[in-house]
Amino acid sequence: MSTVLSVENLSTFFKTDKGIAKAVENVSFSVDEGEMLGLIGESGCGKTTVAQSILRLIEYPGKVVAGSVYLNGKNLLKATDSDLTGLRWREISVIPQSAMNALNPVYTVGDQIIEAILLHDNVNKKEAVERTKKLLELVGIDGERWKSYPHEFSGGMKQRVAIAMALACNPKLVISDESTTGLDVLTQAQVISLIKNLQKKMNLSVILISHDLPMVTSICDRIAIMYAGNLVEWASTEEILKNAEHPYSKALLNATPDLSNPEREVTSIPGSVPNLVNIPTCCRFHTRCPYAFDRCRQETPEFKEIKPGHYVACFLEEEQNG
Amino acid sequence: MWKFVTGKLLQYVIVIMLMLTLNFLLPRLMPGNPLVFLAGEDVGFMTSKEKEAILEKHGLNDSIVQQYGTYLKNIFTGDFGFSYQQKRPIIELLKERLPWTMLLTGLGLVLSTIIGVLFGTISAWRRGTKTDANLLTMFMFLSAMPSFWVGMILVSVFSAQLGWLPVFGAESAWSNLKGMDRFIDIVKHLILPLTTLVLISVTSTFMIMRYSMLNVLGEDYIMMAKAKGVKEKVIKYKHAMRNALLPVATVFMLSLGFTLGGATVIETVFAYPGVGRLMFESVLSRDYPLIQATFLIITFSVVIANFLADLIYPILDPKVGKHNG
Incomplete structure (x- = not known):
């Protein structure tokens, strides 16, 4: 399988009054064709910043300070504005966080999908309308409702509209940024299975950003776990479930109830996420890690491959395996 | 509908x-x-x-x-009674004064709204930059000046010292100007009071537009439009401005209701024959029928403007109207 997206050593910092907030530092991962990658981590760990960096949506006071993002071989971070216009939506699109606010309230949902189609594909208005209707049908909404305004839809339907919009120009890669936030559990499950079905049907590559570990493990091929702006572990779902190496990954797995093993005790992770402003060189998890030793407080562990396809950033692993 | x-x-x-x-x-x-x-x-x-x-x-x-x-x-x-102080039927006085007031305050409202919206948009789009800070300071300064003072300064500079523009009135008296000449004469008389009116009223629109635009620019649908690859200009005018204009439209409609009441202070400073000055004169001379009539005109126009707002708002904001009709 060929690689669609590869992110290498991506760092995105934000200028604040108190100093530089290293929201994302040295993040590397890749997504294969037709693969669903789960990017997971707690709130504020930089998942959305990674997504926005890939999409080139970071604005002042934020800045991508290092790294590269290759989409089918083209470096997105070096692309000019006109290159970007061509790439956006045709190659890479996004289902945004809280789709409730992602639709412009004064235009019909159809107009907003048609806008994307007309912008990128050489079709006339009538064809665009036809395609919009088909897209809405695809996500389970009556095609004739393209003339409705966002406020005339329920939250779950708006989310479906956002998915239809993301697929408008047959993109290769779709980033779903916590797109089920604010929906009830039942609707969440429907939306997620819709994304999964469409992904299989259209052979899409998807980055599924979430903090819902059980959901991600149930549908994703590979999982990347983020903590406080760093990627701590990246492997296949099976490998993560069976042989998670990083203490944070293990703690995260223990913090979620397991339906197949209800006897197991759910344990929370003590402490809280460190402040990312002016954070010193260290392993960012050391303040909450039960196994932390001196080296963790002084150096940042390298994110490296310990087994084929299994990447971890932890000194423990090094100590154990030489 | x-x-x-x-x-x-x-x-x-x-x-x-x-x-x-x-x-x-x-x-x-x-x-x-x-x-x-x-x-x-x-x-x-x-x-x-x-x-x-x-x-x-x-x-x-x-x-x-x-x-x-x-x-x-x-x-x-159309019989509003008789003004004993002016010794004339009130409807005649209103017929005489209303057109001038509508010209001055109507044009003033339109101009200050356009200018406020334009600069408010620019300021919000470049928030945090020098342009934004300068515009903000300038408009705050404008709003801090009292209207009679601005009027007097303008008169003393452009009329008294430079002699470019007339000092008072809406047109030259007993001049018998016709057609284009009369139009130019009226415009010349209008410039100073209109400038004063725009200068002191533009800030509220600017502030509302800037704040509203800042809010809209932080919305997710603006980021979505960017991610879709929509051009900056289109985002600014089609996606952001259209939404940010809604509060401005509300204020515009409210002010529209008061335009027929004239601008009392400015009309008095420039001896402009509008309804505002008529009201001022009627209060001074305790001309009760006239006071009643001018107040009635203002209430009428406020009600009519509200009615217009009710009709126009559903067109501007699809969320309004259809459901509460």
Whole structure:
């Protein structure tokens, strides 16, 4: 399988009054064709910043300070504005966080999908309308409702509209940024299975950003776990479930109830996420890690491959395996 | 849609009737002899026969219901009564003053809205930059100046010292100018009061637009538009401005209601023959029928502007209208 997206050593910092907030530092991962990658981590760990960096949506006071993002071989971070216009939506699109606010309230949902189609594909208005209707049908909404305004839809339907919009120009890669936030559990499950079905049907590559570990493990091929702006572990779902190496990954797995093993005790992770402003060189998890030793407080562990396809950033692993 | 319009219309008819009734009752509830209001100080020198004649002439001997009927009939036939101080029917005075007021305040409102919206958009789009800071300072400075003072400064510079523009009035008196010449004359007279009006009223629109635009620019749909690859200009005007304009439209409609009341201070400073000055004069001379009539005009126009706003708002904001009609 060929690689669609590869992110290498991506760092995105934000200028604040108190100093530089290293929201994302040295993040590397890749997504294969037709693969669903789960990017997971707690709130504020930089998942959305990674997504926005890939999409080139970071604005002042934020800045991508290092790294590269290759989409089918083209470096997105070096692309000019006109290159970007061509790439956006045709190659890479996004289902945004809280789709409730992602639709412009004064235009019909159809107009907003048609806008994307007309912008990128050489079709006339009538064809665009036809395609919009088909897209809405695809996500389970009556095609004739393209003339409705966002406020005339329920939250779950708006989310479906956002998915239809993301697929408008047959993109290769779709980033779903916590797109089920604010929906009830039942609707969440429907939306997620819709994304999964469409992904299989259209052979899409998807980055599924979430903090819902059980959901991600149930549908994703590979999982990347983020903590406080760093990627701590990246492997296949099976490998993560069976042989998670990083203490944070293990703690995260223990913090979620397991339906197949209800006897197991759910344990929370003590402490809280460190402040990312002016954070010193260290392993960012050391303040909450039960196994932390001196080296963790002084150096940042390298994110490296310990087994084929299994990447971890932890000194423990090094100590154990030489 | 028609059901919505007629429903709203009915509401406003009720409001107008209530207003007219209040306007009718007010002078009758006030203490004192109506003769004093009608004839002024002279009432002390009148014989009882003369007094009786005046009461009879104004129908004040009729029953209150009859008086109310006559009052309504008069209002709807355009008879607002007689101004004793100016010795003329009030409707004539209004006909004379209203066009000038509409010209001055209407144009002032339109201009200050356009300028405020434009600079508010620029300021918000470049938030945090020098341009933003400069614009903000400038508009705050403008709003801090009192209108009569700005007017006087403008008159002293452009009329008194430079002699470019006329000092007062709406057009040159007894000049008999016709056509284009008269138009230019009117424009020349309009420039200073209009500038003053725009200068002191532009800040509120600017502030509302800037704040509203800042809010909209932080919305997710703006980021979505960017991610879709929509061009910056289109995002700015089609996606952001359209939404940010909604609060400005509300304020515009509210101000529109007050335009017919004129700009009292500015009209007085420039001796501009508008309704604002008429109101000022009528209050000074305790010309009650005239005061009543000018207030009535203002309430009428506020109600009409509100009605217009109700009609236009559903077009501007799809969330309004369809459901509460």
